[in-house]
Amino acid sequence: xxxxxxxxxxxxxxxxxxxxxxxxxxxxxxxxxxxxxxxxxxxxxxxxxxxxxxxxxxxxxxxxxxxxxxxxxxxxxxxxxxxxxxxxxxxxxxxxxxxxxxxxxxxxxxxxxxxxxxxxxxxxxxxxxxxxxxxxxxxx
Ligand code: CMP
Numbered sequence: 001x002x003x004x005x006x007x008x009x010x011x012x013x014x015x016x017x018x019x020x021x022x023x024x025x026x027x028x029x030x031x032x033x034x035x036x037x038x039x040x041x042x043x044x045x046x047x048x049x050x051x052x053x054x055x056x057x058x059x060x061x062x063x064x065x066x067x068x069x070x071x072x073x074x075x076x077x078x079x080x081x082x083x084x085x086x087x088x089x090x091x092x093x094x095x096x097x098x099x100x101x102x103x104x105x106x107x108x109x110x111x112x113x114x115x116x117x118x119x120x121x122x123x124x125x126x127x128x129x130x131x132x133x134x135x136x137x138x139x140x
Contacts, residue, residue: 003081004034004137005118006127011069012112014038019072022115025088025102026076035075035137041067049130058111065111073131077140082124085117 009022026033041049046066053059076085090101093110097103107114118124128137 002077002079003121003124004075004077004128005082005085005124006116006131007074007076007085007118008116009072009074010112010114010116011065011071012108013106013114014070014072016106018106018114022102022106026085029078029084029088031076031078031081031084032140033074034077034140035132036072037074037131038070038072040070043067049127061111075128075132075137082118082120086119089115089117 007026009019013019013022023033043063046063047054050059050062050066053062056062078084088102090097090103092103092113094103094107094113097107102115103113118127
C-alpha cells in the first residue's frame with residue numbers, strides 16, 4: 001500500500017552537509033517528498049516527539065543531541081514507505097548497519113545516527129501529525 005512516513009535528518013548529518021545526498025537516497029528508492037522543513041527543535045518539541053523513550057537511560061542524551069543544531073523534517077510517501085525507509089537507513093547503531101545504508105555511510109554513533117524514521121504505521125501517523133498539519137502535506 002502507499003504509505004507516508006516521518007523522516008528526520010539529524011543535527012550530525014545537517015552539520016556534515018549531506019542533506020542532499022540523503023534526499024537522493026530517498027528519491028532513488030522511489031520515495032517522494034511530500035512535505036519538508038528545516039528547524040531547530042526546542043527541548044519541549046524533542047521530548048514530546050520521543051516521549052515513548054522518556055524512561056530510557058539514553059533519553060537526556062537523545063534530547064540534548066536532537067536540540068544541538070538544526071534538523072530537516074520530512075514526510076516521505078510511496079509504496080511500503082515505512083519499511084523501505086527503514087531499509088534505507090540501516091540499523092539504529094551505525095556499527096551494525098548494513099553496507100550502503102544511510103547510517104553506515106553517514107553516521108558516527110548510536111546517538112549521532114544521521115536519520116530517524118517511523119517504525120510502524122501507528123508511529124508514522126503520530127509522528128507525521130506531530131510536525132505537519134494535513135494542509136502542509138502536498139499531494140503529488
Ligand atoms: P531514533 O530512531 O531517532 O529513535 C530513538 C533514538 O535514540 C535512536 O534513533 C538513537 O539515536 C537513540 N539511542 C541512543 N541509545 C539508544 C539505544 N540504546 N537504543 C535505541 N536507541 C538509542
